[in-house]
Structure formats: structure tokens, C-alpha cells
Amino acid sequence: MSAAPAAPAATAVGASRAGRSRARTRRVVWHVTCLGLLAVLLYPVLWLLSMSFKPADEIISSLSLLPERFIVGNYSEAMAGSGGVSVWRFFSNSVIVAGLCVVGNVLSCAVAAYAFARLRFRWRGPLFAFMIATLMLPAHVLLIPQYAIFNQFDMIDTFWPLVLPKFLATDAFFVFLMVQFMRSLPEELGQAARIDGCGPIRAFAYIFLPLAKPALVTTAIFTFIWTWNDFLSQLIYLNSPENYTLPLALRLFIDQTSQSSYGPMFAMSVLTLIPIVLFFLAFQRLLVEGVSTSGMGGS
Amino acid sequence: MSTAAPERTAGAASGGGGLGRPRPPGRRQPYGERAAFGYLFLSPWIAGALLLTLGPMAYSLYLSFTDYDLFTSPSWVGLDNYVRLFTEDDRFLSSVWVTLKYVLISTPLKLAAALGVALLLNRPSRGQGFYRAAFYAPSLLGASVAVALVWRVIFDDGGPVSRLTSAFGADTGGWTTDPQFALLAIVLLAVWQFGAPMVIFLAGLKQIPTTLYDAAAVDGAGWWRTFRSVTVPMLSPVILFNLVLETIHAFQAFTAAFVVSGGRGGPSDSTLFYTLYLYQRGFVDFQMGYASAMAWLLVVAIAIVTAVLFRTSRAWVFYAGDAR
DSSP: OOOOOOSSSHHHHHHHHHHHHHHHHHHHHHHHHHHHHHHHHHHHHHHHHHHHSSSSHHHHHOSSSOOOOOHHHHHHHTOOOOOOOHHHHHHHHHEEEEHHHHHHHHHHHHHHHHHHHHOOTHHHHHHHHHHHHHSOOTHHHHHHHHHEEEEEEEESSSSSHHHHHHHTTHHHHHHHHHHHHHSSOOOHHHHHHHHHHHHHHHHHHIIHHHHHHHHHHHHHHHHHHHHHOOHHHHHHHOSGGGOOOOHHHHHHHHOOGGGGGHHHOOOOOOOOHHHHHHHHHHHHHHHOOOOOOHOOOOO | OOOOOHHHHHHHHOOTTOOOOOOOOTOSSSOOOTTHHHHHHHHEEEEEEEEIIIHHHHHHHHHHTTEEEEEOOOOOOTTTHHHHHHTTTTHHHHHHHHHHHHHHHHHHHHHHHHHHHHHHOOSTTHHHHHHHHHHHHHHHTSSSSHHHHHHHHHTTSSSSHHHHHHHHTTTOOGGOOOOTTTHHHHHHHHHTHHHHHHHHHHHHOOOSHHHHHHHHHHHHHHHHHIIIIIIIHHHHHHHHHHHHHHHHHHOOOOOOHHHHHHTTTTTTTTTTOOOHHIIIIIIIOOOHHHHHHHHHHHHHHHHHHHHHHHHHHHHHOOOOTOOO
């Protein structure tokens, strides 16, 4: 790369200048490539955004991303909701379900992870191995029996089947994530707490829980986004429109094949994606780090 | 992952809080009185494991040998569900085929895209963090019904994609209504979400010691040679990890197929994914015994595929520091 040390000063300067401009060209090419790829990748999202502001007759006929006539009527139509239920109901249902799932997952997974990572008791090894094994288990094998059980308890068409499992630490991913995190905390912390007379409960509440905050936040964000996007279990458990969450309300549009309903459908799609985008913008660093350290974060 | 074997510590004299307080020898108190706290903290998880995982698994295994419609009690039919699946049910066989095609096409494409972009981004430069986050974003959005709906319209007749292809002289019409192309549209939605494995690849690439690249450069290795002989072997554990994860994931794909095909798996069952057919049998027709049999076959299939991947990985995964 650099000029030979024996070369006269003038050529050395010239060579390094040439090298610098070559590096700059390469940097520009790199940025252009990245941005070009990004544009292709994000085209569907931009397309969605633009369609949501287009009048019905323009949606299919025009390829342009910029609407010829910019309207917000799609949004007011989407806001009106469907089946006599306002969109705010769908929205608040989604918020309630996702919020409760976040609380449940953070609490129950932290408690279980503390036991696995920091306490010693008989069967800890086999129980931990079992938890890891459930990571691989496809959810579909539990779908039918769980449905039958919740049906026995008259919980179909309520939020219970969606929320209750989260309070029982059934998301092994997050238990594992927090176990890894709590194990990385120094052993001396627990010893110091013990010497100061803290039992396991206080050691958990005052030391390990506060210190595990990054893992808790990562869990909370991923739980929120996954529950917000979740379709299959909400489809199965929620039947009446007033209990519908946003994905189910969007689903109503599937059956309406007429292109005149595209505008409101896109407007509502945008509305459902906004919380995810906001979470992403606020926590993108934590999200990306969570993926690269734990290997999760697929959809 | 490594926990001290209980048996080994059981006979040790020290126990309890780990402070090394001597205990009377022979007294069997391996974990001390504090052990109870372990079960206390674990109790929600234990309840969940028993009531929502182990119990339902056993129940669904039992149901798979019965006729069950949720409203009348299950009646034992032996292996009948399994036999019918393989001998009488053409839609089942076609759903297996569709799912296999999907897994075999979407997983390699997704990983290739992930690795390609990770290689592109892996250079010390300002903006890397921004691009990494931006390329990751579709992974979060793509699982939603909203994006699947967008896909449905983009690939519909007259949508942007059919206009693009017809502009190039290939009149594909609407992909979502064409049995030949409908699955491909869903594959592309999966590939679109390459961000998560890309982030993992990028983390793996950063772990490769730069000295190896320096050595390759000194030896006069070109880009391709360096990629084949340094990057791929050093990255192979991460490739295996992503491959296993994405394969398991692809077997369970549901939302995209449901939304793009309107819940029916059409046109002519070309997007009837395994999970979609399971859903139809279980929750539309309420043939829950039959659907349970399908679910267990899925478990077995995923277990076999995972085992095969790990088994073959011995031939191509290189663990640095391994004496081989």
C-alpha cells in the first residue's frame, strides 16, 4: 500500500495522495452499493407508505412512489374500523396482549434464569437440559392440546391463552438469554451479598435483577415485537371481533379482494407497523446486539 | 451449560451456601437449606413445563392415535391417522412437498444473501452501524400480517412485479394467482428477512483474526481464494448455527402462506404449507386427532433434519483450536 521507505519524499507524498484518493473512491463505491441495496430492500415498505396515501384508482394503475393526488382518506376510512368495531379497539387489544406478555416474560424468565444461573439444587442440570431441548420444539405440537386445555377452562376468545404461558416462563429463548447474562456476572457479587446477610430472594431483587437490566430490556423489546406480529395463536384463540388484535383485523381485508379496499388496507397496515418501527428506531442498537450475542431475532 | 454433577458434590463435606462451612461428614445435605430457594424461584417455570409443555406433548401424542373433534371425547383409532396421512391424503403429501421445496430454496438463498451482505458490510468504516441496523429492519417487519399483505398486492396481477417482468418481455401475470410462481413470491418474502442471520454472520466475521488475512495476502491469495480458504472455514460454526436455526424456522412458516393465499394455500395447493394444512385440519375442520398426528410427524421431521445437519457438519465445520 504505502510507498517504499527509500523513495524520495516527493514520490512518497504523491503515492500516498493517489492511495488516499483511491481509498476515497472505494469508500464512495461502497456507500453507493450499500445504499442501492438498501433502496431495493426497503422498496416494499416505501411502496406501502405511498399507497396508503393514494386514491383507489391510482393504486394499481401507477407505479410511481409519489402519489399524484395526496389523500388521507384511506386513514380515516381505516380508523372507522370494521364489523362495527373501531380501530382503536384493535389497537388497544394488541397493546394489552403485548404489554402483558412483556411483563410476564420479563418477570418469569428472570426468576427462572436466576435459579438456573445462580442457585444450586438437585436436578438443576437435567431441568436445564430439558429447557434447552424445548428451544427446538415446534410450537405446533403444543397448539392442539393447549387449545383443548384452554377450552376446558373456558378461556377461548379471551386473552388468557396468549398471556398466561408468558407468566410461566415458557419462552425458553429468553430464559436462556438471561441465564447466559446472569452467569457472566462476577461470582463475588453473590458472595458479598451473602456475607452481608442477604438471602437468595434479596440477592435477586437488589443485585442480580438490577444488574441484568440489559438482558431484561432485550427480552422486553423482542417479546413486544414478536407478540405484536404474532398471528397464528391470536388467529386460533380470538374469535369475536371485539377481541381482535391488529393482525386479525388486518386479516379481514384478505377476504375482500376488491381493489377498492386496498387504500384503507394499506393505511391500516402502516398503522400496525408504526409501533414496530418506533421500537426499532429507539432500540436498534440493543436489538442488533441482542441478535449478535444470542443468535435469536429471526421473525 | 456446564453444571456441577449433583452426584459428585453429594458426598462432599462442604455444602450449603458455598462458604465452605464444614458439615458433619456423612450427613447428606448436598445443597443445604438454601436448595429450597432454587425450586421456589423455578416454580413458575416448572408449572409451565409440566402444564404447558410436557403435559400437552403427551396429550397430543395420545390424541394422534384418536379421532377427536374437541366436543366429543377422543376415540382410539390406533395408527389409523398416520396410515391415512400417507395412503389416502393427497393434500398432505402435496403439503409435504411444498414445504420441502420452500425449505430447500428459501434457506440457502436467505443465508447466501445474509453472508453476502455481511461480507459487504464487514469493513472498518463509518456508517457500518447504520447499514447493519437498516438491513436488519426487514427481519422485524417481515413476520407481520401487514407486510404479507403488501407482498400479496405487489405480486398480484398488475402489481409492481408483474409490470416489471412484463417490461422485460416476460409476461408472468400475477404471481400470487399462478401455481408456478406463488411459492416463489413467499420464498422472496423469506429471503427479504435475511437481516437476522446477517447480523450473526457479521459478528462471526469480526471474530476471525486479521493475521489470517494478512498471511493469505502475503501468500498472494486472491479474493476468492481467501474467501474459500480463510473466511468459510473460520466462519463454518456460525454457518452451521444459522443453517440449523433457519431450517427449523422455515419448516414452521405460516403467516406469509396464510395471508398470500387467503388462508387456503392456493392456487391449486401450490402454497399449502405443512403448518397451513395442519391449521386447516385442526382448527377449520376440527379433526384434532388427525392434526396432532401431523404435528408429531413435523417434530420427527425437524429432529431428523437437525440430526442430519449436525452429523454432516463434522465434515465441513472447522472449530479453531481443534486438534485435527
